[in-house]
Each structure stands twice: as structure tokens, then as C-alpha cells.
Amino acid sequence: MAGLTGVAEETVERISMYRVLLAGLLQAGIKSVFSHQLSTSAGVSAAQVRRDIMTLGYSGSPQHGYGVAELIESIDSFLDAPDGQNVVLVGVGNLGRAVANYFIGRRPKLRLVALFDVDPDKHGRVICGVRCHPQDRLTEVIRSENVSIAIVGVPAAAAQAVADACVAGGARGILNFAPVALRVPPGVYVENLDMARSLEKVAYFARKAGG
Amino acid sequence: MAGLTGVAEETVERISMYRVLLAGLLQAGIKSVFSHQLSTSAGVSAAQVRRDIMTLGYSGSPQHGYGVAELIESIDSFLDAPDGQNVVLVGVGNLGRAVANYFIGRRPKLRLVALFDVDPDKHGRVICGVRCHPQDRLTEVIRSENVSIAIVGVPAAAAQAVADACVAGGARGILNFAPVALRVPPGVYVENLDMARSLEKVAYFARKAGG
DNA sequence: CGCACACTGTGAACTCGTTCACACTCTATA
């Protein structure tokens, strides 16, 4: 389900983080960085940074470190699909709107092309610049719009049906906010992002760590 | 920063997930489960389930498996603080409201006691049943209300300052939605939940996994 | 000119979470 490419999930996450940091450096007019500088900004070890950059195939020099612009370019070609990827969001509640706002225009290579909701009041409306459709058109739209990624922000009880519909339309990746383990065929990647679970984890370690 | 207790983060997450599943079983009137049943619902291996339950100190029987009610009780005493823990939410945007709605009343042991925002229009208002305060009272309220956990839903640029204020007030755990690595003293646990990073990860693996 | 230094790239060692595999226990059946 995961590292079919030989690249670890954690590595991809960190690379995504580096890109954000590097964008900030570029903005600030900084031309090059050393691994230990990225390391402290990212909160990981310097060796880790070098390893990650190694998986990109990019090389720095001991004298000037890594070129910021070149490294960003290298990350872009690693993370992004050349022609971008289409995304849909299912479930336009508070969470859905938050997610939509979060992404609009931020990642040009990830295009939010449609929203879905069960509420008829929302059908046809344009929210955050994207049209909302009835949820039963999910499979159809995913197929016709060539969508590869679905963000699932519906209640737990509905999540599996939504996931099935997404997969039926040809989606290859699901970002799942519902607190259930989705059942998908091999070749479909699911990332779970359960806030309640995360909060309980924080609560646990907040209690145990020195308190 | 993490497993100071000897218990892995992943284990705590799974235990939290089991509790949700078990609550459903209890609801359905099911009295006992076997590890392989939990395993398929949770999407992990049966051996994993048994290992996790072992860390709880609970024991089942080969004949009847695990008692649902007893196992829940065991998880409760593992995850929850006897007197509960107080939580604040900083940043009442779409995301903040989504989080607030998500939690209200769902976890009696985690009490959302205050909201904070920089927007003066929100000060004094009651949102999702909780009062919103000006953000500069953060440290003070965290201390006076004995808050141990802060949920940070502010923009990246403000997140470090918010985290500092939380730590100054005595918070021991932070659930961070901002896309930055927070700098906190040892003994404070930070969990990062960056949606953009997660989405990019899904995009990457959606592309690589068989497509 | 040559030495000391700082940083990268990377094989090897290590850590730690997961899986394996099996001894043990109890029930059901003949």
C-alpha cells in the first residue's frame, strides 16, 4: 500500500517540508544552504537531510552547500506530476471548507476541480471557486475529469461508500479525515488524518512526558 | 521528544483506534472479540493487535478472546487522565471551528475550555459552546485553567509565538496544524498535522503506485 | 606551498517497531 517506489513515506513528507522552507529562503534572497541549516529549520538531523536530498538525485558541493533554486527545482520534479493532478473534495462541512481554503492556489500542480456534498442546498453552488456536485455523481465526475486524488471529509459512516465510489471512478489516492480504516484495492494509496486520534496521542504524551 | 514512556507513538494511535472500534461493538451488543476480528476492522495484523493489547496489560482468553467492555475500560485507564485534561484552541478559522465541532462532547476526558483569536470581533463570543478570548491572554488562561494541551490552528507566521505562549503557561502538548516545525523545550510534546504535506504525500504515492 | 577546516556523499552499524512461530490453554467431540 505504501513504499512501492522504494521511497519511504517519511522521506516524501520531509521533502515536502523542505520545499516550503526553501521557498522561504528563496523569498529572502538566500542562494544556498547547508544541510545543517535546513536541518535545524526542519527539526531533523543533518544526516537525515543529506540522505533525503540523495534520494532526489541532487548533489550539493561541500563549499556552497545546496543551491536553493536548484534544490527546489529538483524537489518539484520529484514531487509534482508534470501535468499536475486533479483533486476532488467530498464533504463540504467546516473541515471541507478549511481544507479548500488551505489549498486554493497554493499548489498549482494540485487542482481542486470539484466538490461533493449530500446537502441539496449546496448543489450547483460555487464554494471557494469550485462547483459543488451531488454526491452520487462522484464516480462519474472523477472519471470524466481524470481525478487521481480524493479528499474524504464526510462522517465515518459514509466514508467507505465514498471511498468505493472514488476508486470506481479511478482515483489512486485518498486523503481520509474520517476515523475509520478504509478498505481499498491494492494500488490505491490511503492516508489517514484523524484529528481525534492525533489529539488523544498528544494528550497521552503530554501526560507522560515529564508531567 | 517522543517515546519517553517506552510506548511507541504508533501503538498509542492504534489503541485510540481500537477504542473507537470497540465502542461500536459495545453499541452493537457484542460482548467479546478475537484479535483477528479487531485486526481486520483496524487494518493491521492480528499479531499487532495482540502486541498492542499486551502493552495495555490486559489479557484475553483463547476461548472467548477479549471482553469488549473490559478492554475498553483498560484502554480508558491507559489513555485517559483520571481527572481529564484541559484543552485550548488557538485560531478560530474554518479549521478551528471544524476541530471544535469535531471534539465537542466526544471525549469527555478532554475538555475544550477556551478559544483564542486575534480578531477582536470574536472576543467574548461563545463559539461551539466555548468562549473566545484575545490571543494575548493565552499564557495567563493556560496557567489559570490548568490547561495541558493546545491546538494551534493559526497561520504559519504566528505559530511559533503561539507555541511559546502556550509553553510559558505550562502546556505540555501541542497539536500543530501550521506548516512549520515548532521549537519547544524538552518535555513538551508536539504533534504536527500538516494537511498540505499529507496531500502532497498522497499525490506522490497516487502517482507512483501502479498508475 | 601546504595544512587545517568545513561540508558533502555514503557504506555500515544500529535502533526499534513489526512479524513470525510456537508453547500453552481450554473447549468440543467421539
Add this chain to the structure above:
DNA sequence: TATAGAGTGTGAACGAGTTCACAGTGTGCG
């Protein structure tokens, strides 16, 4: 009463990701 079967508990093996440690390389300074 003996036997087959199903499931738990757990030491040991495994494997993936991280860290270590050092060779390689170019710069700057004495």
C-alpha cells in the same frame, strides 16, 4: 478419557528507517 482445533501470549527473527563515521573535496590562511 483422549484428540483435534482455535486463539492467546511472547521470545526471537526480521526489516525499514535513522544515525554514525569517515573518505573525498575544495577553500582559505599561515
